[in-house]
Amino acid sequence: MDDFTGVLIVAIVFSFIAFSVYMQHKTERFKAGVDDLEMDLSKENKSLKERTEALEQRVQVLEKIVTGKEYQLKEEIDSLT
Numbered sequence: 001m002d003d004f005t006g007v008l009i010v011a012i013v014f015s016f017i018a019f020s021v022y023m024q025h026k027t028e029r030f031k032a033g034v035d036d037l038e039m040d041l042s043k044e045n046k047s048l049k050e051r052t053e054a055l056e057q058r059v060q061v062l063e064k065i066v067t068g069k070e071y072q073l074k075e076e077i078d079s080l081t
Contacts, residue, residue: 029035065071
């Protein structure tokens with residue numbers, strides 16, 4: 001047996017061991033429901049982003065109302081009475 005064959009056998013053995021450890025880790029994650037949890041968190045994150053965008057739009061509308069001339073005029077009239 002030459003050196004290359006020995007190195008190849010060792011590489012195959014270590015590759016198999018690494019693959020086995022990886023598959024065991026994936027199996028444990030699946031059993032623990034980590035993947036489902038990640039999906040739930042992703043959905044919640046998307047929902048929160050949509051809600052934040054809606055709130056930002058509402059704030060922009062309120063800023064337009066408050067900084068508008070009609071609102072300022074009304075405030076000046078109210079302060080005179």
